[in-house]
Amino acid sequence: MSADRPDLVIQGLGKRFGATVALDGVDLRLPGGSLVCFVGPSGCGKTTLLRVIAGLETPTTGHLLLGDRDLTRVPVHRRDVGMVFQSYALFPHLTVAENVAYGLRIRGVKRRERLARAQELLELVQLPDVADKRIAELSGGMRQRVAMARALALDPALFLLDEPLSALDAKLREGMQVELRRLQRRVGITTIIVTHDQEEAMAMADLVVVMGDNRVQQVGPPLEIYRRPVNRFVANFVGRNNFLPARVVASDAVEVAGVRATVARDLPVPPVGSDVTVAARPEMLRLRAQAPAGPALRGTVSMVRDLGRAVETRVRVHEQELVVSGRGGFAEGDEVWVELPDAGLVALAA
Amino acid sequence: MSAPAARPGSAPAPASAASSGRGDGPWPHVLLAWPTVALTVLFLVPLGIIAALGFFRRIQAGFFEVAFVTDNYARALDAFHLERLTVSVVLALAATLVTLLLAVPFTFLLTRRPRARQVPYLVLVLASLSLSEVIVAFAWSLLLSRTSGVSNLLVAIGVMDAPASWSPGLPAVLLAYVFIALPLAVLSLYPTFSRLDQELPEAAGTMGATPLAGFVTVVLPLVRRAVAATGALVFIFVLGAYVIPQTLGRPAQWTMPVQITDQAIMKNHLPLAASLAIVLLVVSSLIAVAIVALGTGRWPRLALPRRAR
Numbered sequence: 022m023s024a025d026r027p028d029l030v031i032q033g034l035g036k037r038f039g040a041t042v043a044l045d046g047v048d049l050r051l052p053g054g055s056l057v058c059f060v061g062p063s064g065c066g067k068t069t070l071l072r073v074i075a076g077l078e079t080p081t082t083g084h085l086l087l088g089d090r091d092l093t094r095v096p097v098h099r100r101d102v103g104m105v106f107q108s109y110a111l112f113p114h115l116t117v118a119e120n121v122a123y124g125l126r127i128r129g130v131k132r133r134e135r136l137a138r139a140q141e142l143l144e145l146v147q148l149p150d151v152a153d154k155r156i157a158e159l160s161g162g163m164r165q166r167v168a169m170a171r172a173l174a175l176d177p178a179l180f181l182l183d184e185p186l187s188a189l190d191a192k193l194r195e196g197m198q199v200e201l202r203r204l205q206r207r208v209g210i211t212t213i214i215v216t217h218d219q220e221e222a223m224a225m226a227d228l229v230v231v232m233g234d235n236r237v238q239q240v241g242p243p244l245e246i247y248r249r250p251v252n253r254f255v256a257n258f259v260g261r262n263n264f265l266p267a268r269v270v271a272s273d274a275v276e277v278a279g280v281r282a283t284v285a286r287d288l289p290v291p292p293v294g295s296d297v298t299v300a301a302r303p304e305m306l307r308l309r310a311q312a313p314a315g316p317a318l319r320g321t322v323s324m325v326r327d328l329g330r331a332v333e334t335r336v337r338v339h340e341q342e343l344v345v346s347g348r349g350g351f352a353e354g355d356e357v358w359v360e361l362p363d364a365g366l367v368a369l370a371a
Numbered sequence: 372m373s374a375p376a377a378r379p380g381s382a383p384a385p386a387s388a389a390s391s392g393r394g395d396g397p398w399p400h401v402l403l404a405w406p407t408v409a410l411t412v413l414f415l416v417p418l419g420i421i422a423a424l425g426f427f428r429r430i431q432a433g434f435f436e437v438a439f440v441t442d443n444y445a446r447a448l449d450a451f452h453l454e455r456l457t458v459s460v461v462l463a464l465a466a467t468l469v470t471l472l473l474a475v476p477f478t479f480l481l482t483r484r485p486r487a488r489q490v491p492y493l494v495l496v497l498a499s500l501s502l503s504e505v506i507v508a509f510a511w512s513l514l515l516s517r518t519s520g521v522s523n524l525l526v527a528i529g530v531m532d533a534p535a536s537w538s539p540g541l542p543a544v545l546l547a548y549v550f551i552a553l554p555l556a557v558l559s560l561y562p563t564f565s566r567l568d569q570e571l572p573e574a575a576g577t578m579g580a581t582p583l584a585g586f587v588t589v590v591l592p593l594v595r596r597a598v599a600a601t602g603a604l605v606f607i608f609v610l611g612a613y614v615i616p617q618t619l620g621r622p623a624q625w626t627m628p629v630q631i632t633d634q635a636i637m638k639n640h641l642p643l644a645a646s647l648a649i650v651l652l653v654v655s656s657l658i659a660v661a662i663v664a665l666g667t668g669r670w671p672r673l674a675l676p677r678r679a680r
Contacts, residue, residue, distance in 0.1 A: 077573055097576040098585075110574035114592045124578030127588070175578065 026053030026211050027088025029074070029179065034083035036069055043069040045235045047083070051228065056205045056212045058222035061232035062258065067215045068183055070232070074213065075181050076100040087178060103172030103210075105182040109164045111156045117143070117167050118152035124175045142170040146204070162193050169201075173208060180205070180212040186221065198224050219259045223247065231255050247302075249288050253369050256300040263306070263343045267299045267368065275299055275368055278339060282316040282361040284368045291370055300367045303346035307360040308334060310351075317358040318343075322351045418652075425646035435642050443646040452630065452647065456654060459626035463610040463655075466548035467662075470605050473549065474556035475598060479590060481557075482564040493561075500554040508618040511547045512538050515619070543619040548612065552605045559604055563597035599666020603659040610655050627651045 029051040036044040044066045051057050059067040072078040074085065076097035085092040092100060111120050118139040119126075125135035140152055146166035151159065159167065165185060172180060185201070186194045202225050205212045216222050222229050223243040231238045231246060231254075239246055239255045250256035253264070267275040269291050274283050277299060284290055284299065291297050309317065320338035327333075332349025335342050336359055343359055351357055425447075428438035446452065481492055502510075514520050515538035525531040537543055567590065575585030591598075613628030620626075627647060635644035 075577060077576070097573070098579050098581050100577075102577055104574065104577040106570045106574055108568055108570050110568060110570035112571065112574075112589055112593075114589075123575070123580075123588075127575075127579045127584060171578070181577075 026209065027090075027178075028053050029211060030084075030086040031070075031074075032084045032086070034070070034073065034085065035081050036066075036073060036078060037081045042235055044073070044080070047237055049230065049237060049240065051211065051213070053088075053211050054209050055227040056202065056214070056225060057228045057230060058226035059213060059215045059230045059232055060217065060219050060222040060259075061238075063217055065232045066235040067217075067232045071181055071183055071213060071215045074179065075102050075104050101175070101178045103175060103177035103180050105165075105168045105172050105185050107184045107187065109168040111164055111168060111171070113156050115156075116152065117148075117154050117156065117159070120156065120167060121171045121174055123171065128175075138174065139170075142174055143167070145173070145207075146170045147200075161188055162197070165189065165197065169204065173210070176208075177210060180208075180210045182212070182214045184215055184217070186216070187218075194221070201225065223259070229259075231259060233258065248367075249285060250300065250367060250369070253298060253300075256367060256369060261303055261344065262300045263303065265299050265301065265341065265343075267297050269293050269295050269297055269368060273364075275366065277316075277361070277366075278318055280316045280318060280361070282366055283364045284366045286364055288367060290368050295370075297368045297370060300369060301343075301361065301365065303333070303344045304331070305362040305365045306343065306345045306347075307362075308336070308345055308347060308349075308351055309358040309360050310355075312358050313360045315363060316361045318361070319356070319358055322353050322355045322357055325349060325351065325353060421645045422649050424642055425649055427642045427645075429640055429642050434639070443642045444650075446643055447646040447650045452627075452650075455625070455627055455630050456650065458624065459610060459628070459651070460654065460658060462544065462548070462616070462624065462626060463606050464658075466545055466552060466609045467602050467606045469545065469549050470552045470556050470609075471598060471602055474553055474560055474601070475594075477553075478557050478560040478564045479586070482561065482567070483569065496554045496557050499550075500558070502551070504551055504612055504614050507547055507551050508614040511543060511550070512618050515543050515546075538619050539621050539624070541620070541624055544616050544624045547615045547619050548609045551612070551615070552609055555608060556601050556605050559601040560594070560597055563594050567593060596667050599663045602666060603662045606662060607655055607659050610651070 029049075031047055031049040031051075034044055034047040035042070047066075047070060059070060061067050069078060073080050074092075076092070076095060080093065083093075112123065115123065118136050121139035121142050122130075122135040125138060126132075130138070136152070140149075143149060143152060146169055148163060148166050148170070151163065151167070156164065156167070165188075169182075169185075172182075182201075186197050189197060198221060201214075214222075214225065223246075226243055228240065229243050229246045230240050233254045239251045241249075246255065246259055250259060250262075256262050256264075265277050267277040270276045270281060271293060272290060273286065274281055275297060276282075282299075307313075312319075318338045320336040320343070322334055323337045323342060324335040325332065326335075327349065331346045334345045334347070334349055334351055334357075336345060336357060337343075338359060345359060424435070425443050426439050426441070427435045427443075428440050429435050429443075481489055515522075515536070517534050517536035520534070520537065522531055522534040522537065526534050571589050571593070572582070572585045575589045576582065580588065610626075611628060613626070613632050616624050616626045617629045617632070620629075628651070631644045631647045631651070634640045634647065
């Protein structure tokens with residue numbers, strides 16, 4: 022976004038705790054000024070990676086560069102990062118304003134000056150009236166904002182957030198996602214958010230880093246991750262997917278249960294003749310009462326759930342159950358055709 | 372009490388159910404009263420006896436007789452004993468300070484480690500707590516002696532030219548005080564430190580605080596109550612020791628407990644020993660309260676019932 026913000030480059034980063042591997046050969050380039058989400062199931066190494074970037078953990082191997090500055094051995098207090106911890110880690114013995122101004126106090130900024138700056142930051146996170154309150158007097162959502170204001174107080178080179186929204190209830194969380202995104206646009210600081218919630222990552226990030234099994238599985242913009250997962254782990258973790266066994270019959274086509282269907286373009290397809298798994302999103306499948314012109318699989322409706330914004334229909338096809346999301350209109354026991362999308366299937370190594 | 376109400380199939384018996392639901396009886400009260408009873412019988416009554424004993428008249432070459440004389444308290448507050456009292460308090464305060472300077476960082480670093488790794492340290496700390504003052508005093512007097520002490524080891528490895536005697540003396544007394552007080556202090560600080568959110572000092576670090584600055588500005592303010600309470604505990608504990616100053620100290624380090632023992636056991640002057648004990652008790656209580664007040668910033672409002680409401 023802003024040209025003066027340097028990229029964060031991670032090269033061959035590894036971290037072990039005793040015999041346990043927490044991070045295994047991570048290579049990443051995060052563009053300066055962007056909002057990046059590290060997403061993955063718990064224990065995948067995403068928080069460790071964030072803590073290594075913050076300087077709270079020392080990597081076992083590899084390098085960390087911010088522009089041409091090597092951060093690998095720089096201790097946390099000289100690294101110029103702002104961090105929001107999962108517990109928020111606000112100081113209970115200080116007031117809200119003193120919390121926000123803590124970093125300025127450490128730098129020796131005069132009291133009046135730093136409290137004025139704290140007030141500015143509190144206004145930035147839309148909490149203009151809580152400066153003199155104690156942390157214990159604030160709600161969870163307010164603490165969240167105070168933690169963000171505090172992390173931004175020193176105008177850091179990197180803004181790091183560890184599961185920042187996980188303690189909030191669903192409604193508040195959605196509001197905060199939007200607000201966090203706006204805040205990040207305004208300050209323009211390179212931001213990394215760790216989350217286990219893939220929807221949250223999709224909703225906020227410029228760039229999503231999907232992690233699994235202590236390594237990076239895929240990096241890309243949210244839509245690319247969603248539409249073009251590179252492996253079964255990503256296809257399964259991000260959003261919902263139907264998986265079907267298939268065989269590659271051409272450079273752009275597979276055969277699924279005797280039906281020939283085209284696969285997504287601009288994705289590498291395994292060589293002709295190999296067995297693969299194809300992934301199809303529930304909303305990419307269509308239900309038809311009559312056999313359509315395109316490729317389709319015949320099956321029986323086994324369950325219908327009306328979810329409000331869409332109807333989820335489960336269809337038994339051979340030995341498998343496919344989930345289709347759409348307008349519905351079918352009842353349990355109906356014989357239907359599940360139409361496969363044109364160039365929408367993703368072929369993954371089986 | 373038993374079976375019928377709970378037996379399946381049988382009709383419920385409301386009366387017995389009601390009585391068993393309430394069924395506490397007098398026992399909880401009796402058990403809960405025990406600390407009060409113990410405090411009264413084993414502490415307040417003897418304390419009253421000692422306070423009274425201080426006013427009794429000593430009989431030369433005998434024991435004492437019941438009377439009301441103020442000579443003993445007057446002697447307990449004479450120049451010699453006030454000097455001993457000052458020495459005792461200063462020594463105990465110095466030992467408390469050194470103990471806290473060691474115990475606070477030790478406990479902080481200990482509680483930063485993974486739980487499982489803390490256990491061996493805690494076991495060692497508890498084990499050293501089981502050593503009595505007598506054992507500690509005599510062990511150190513050997514370890515610090517010229518003939519068989521650690522200075523011989525230092526000579527053997529070439530650090531020193533000749534073995535030296537480091538006991539008796541002020542350093543020996545302080546060393547032994549700190550040695551017996553340290554495990555007590557660590558155990559007293561441990562619960563507060565292990566409840567401290569690990570992310571708080573980390574957060575201070577991300578905002579530019581060095582580990583030391585983070586410790587001083589974030590950790591210490593959050594644990595100061597526990598540190599103050601531990602200080603008071605260590606102070607009282609050390610002030611009551613008498614084998615250590617007697618064994619490892621020169622006459623200059625003989626504290627009030629040494630004087631009390633001397634009067635009570637050697638000189639058979641129980642009324643003076645009793646009045647010395649009362650003086651020591653009053654002074655040490657006041658100082659312990661002052662230590663807690665200093666640490667928490669709150670002074671107890673004792674005899675000031677100025678309630679405006």
